[in-house]
Amino acid sequence: MASEKKIDCVILGLLSHEPLTGYEIKKRMDTALYYFWNASYGSIYPALADLTEQGFATRQSHCSGGRNKQTYTITETGRAYLQQWLRQPAQRDEQRLETLLKLFFGNQGGSAQALRHVEAFEEKVRGELPQLYEFQKALESAQDPDGTHAYYLLTVKFGIETYEAYLRWCADAQKLLEDI
């Protein structure tokens, strides 16, 4: 109990797969989770300290490649907490799409400006989709001893389905805007 902070849950979730350093956690958020969740070092490191203090994770200092690393491992208490959180229904799925906001008020700026926003959005999506396809391919072909792949694949498929929808909408939006 106590925390209920999402950042704690994400970190515990990642640690439930394998022990990780703060840096590695950040990397995973920037790759595997980037299209539905993200966090900065400024929230990750303090959260790791809290989790350790509360007994949800343990810290191991060790040297690797000459560098001093702090690796965190989930405890049984941490695992129990994670599972309790997983049992609860998701409270909130939110998005803040600035692009959509700018389009909503687009008549103030005109169709050429709106088109630029759509194009920028399209470019971003196009840039990220190949990564998702690669994830999908890798997950479908690789071995999966601990059964995590199927769940990971689920989220990748979500990314692909929505990103493809974004692209269809971009094409449609561009047509509509050119007619204004």
Add this chain to the structure above:
Amino acid sequence: MASEKKIDCVILGLLSHEPLTGYEIKKRMDTALYYFWNASYGSIYPALADLTEQGFATRQSHCSGGRNKQTYTITETGRAYLQQWLRQPAQRDEQRLETLLKLFFGNQGGSAQALRHVEAFEEKVRGELPQLYEFQKALESAQDPDGTHAYYLLTVKFGIETYEAYLRWCADAQKLLEDI
């Protein structure tokens, strides 16, 4: 300049269409913008005070239906600020999908639990889609004297395209999870 707060931009955007009260602004966020943006009274009312103080909006006190209302109107300065913001490329489109998070770590809870998360998500989406279809129908048939409808329609179409993608993914995810 100064602020750069998104909440200010959303409010100015809404005021650029018509004068509104804080309460009405909140209502619009809960209906027209809910699938890509939202805000609480605790951020709306202070923002309105700030905007007024900075000369981006003016406030009119008046009684209507026995109630004392504060109606806000955008100023020329406010309009200029809004337009300057609209010219800038969108900086950030973010989502925090707790449902996806719970699925990503789903192996900790098992497929039945994951299924419940997918079903809950599906139900929420199914509940909100009809509203979007209605918006679309209304926008396509109604008169549009000030040219705002086309832009509004753009965002509604975005909502529909993505929500339909969500539903396809839900069906797919349910099949995958039943096979585990």
Add this chain to the structure above:
DNA sequence: CTTACCATGTAAGGCGTTACATGATTCA
């Protein structure tokens, strides 16, 4: 040798929600 990446953290401050506080009106 210098750029990119690995690696860990802190401090200040921004942004926003939740809960509180209040009260009128409308409709069943």
Add this chain to the structure above:
DNA sequence: TGAATCATGTAACGCCTTACATGGTAAG
């Protein structure tokens, strides 16, 4: 008469990002 909706605001607090601060290693 009670519930829902209209209507406006404040205070406390939580969460998170940005910027700062530091330094080692690997690769070109």
